[in-house]
Amino acid sequence: MRPLFETVTDLAAGADIVRARRYGIVVVAEGRLVAVWMWPLPKLLAWPEVVPVGRRYHARGPRDRCRLYYNQPWRFPNYLALRYVVSAAGTSLATFRAALSVLDAIAQIKGSDALLCDIANSRISARLMARWGWQAHKPGRMHRNYIKRFYGKYPPIDWSWASHGAPTPP
Template identity: 50%
Template sequence: MPLFETVQDLDRDAATVRRRYHGVIEARDGRLSSIRLRPWPSLITRLRVWQDTRRRATEARQDVCRLYYDQLWRQPNFLVLKYVVSSSGTSFATARAAALALDAIADLKRSDAIVCEASNARISERLLDRWGWQRHLLSSSRRHYIKRLYPNSRPLTSTGHDLTIFPAIAGPQLAENPSATPAI
């Protein structure tokens, strides 16, 4: 088994992704580009963040997003989203493609949850809530989030936002007046 591997098709290389613990998801132009599998966890330091900030300046116009993830050795049923790198040219579709690839990897590994710390204030709680993330470790001053995955754990419910379009209508009310329409 090589130390570093690159996967470009999750369906074809599912066994390889399932076996490896650490990786970098790269999405470009709204699509999954590759998953680089690594032999050790990602170490995020101030020097690393500074280097990525400098590199972002040169890649400012590129539509690319990289997600660094690790599977815990002691708790292999969890994935940790360690670090996200994007530029000002990154589109919403590209960021979403990278997030969906992380969900697909968690599904392949049959993970119970994905955890992260949202240290960037520009990542809103509303967006995370819409994508299935919930606030976790409320006693901490940091913004810890967890995405519980179903069917491996209990289904997700949004406590902060009602994401339904139409309110529920009771059956007898509609039967009495068939021309009644729900109020929005």
């Protein structure tokens, strides 16, 4: 039986763990992968959604650090859902892009068909999402859903975030 919590710091070496676990947190700092924390439960709520802390929540966090929470839904095992992103004031675009690149690598390891997300931040434009390979999906009044489709054709991954360099393909 697997432990409830596991940590992967090298995606190539920990590919079997990543493939087996449904819920994780990608942690990137200063443009480099720190770890992928595997959790037994999905991300459902976040502190700012429960308590109205506003901008103070992001202002206090560690500088240039980003966490992406992802789930692999039981009903749709071929998809990964990007549930939540947490960053502090001062997080660089390079760190955020590295975190998204790690998520692409996880999708490739798992053989996922697509990534899905619901964007609540109005500062993230449809044009930016299109530039990064995401398409509008099931538009609605209250939600801006996006999908990044793979279906076996994964984008080349920029492995600059990996401290050990690019792994050999699986």
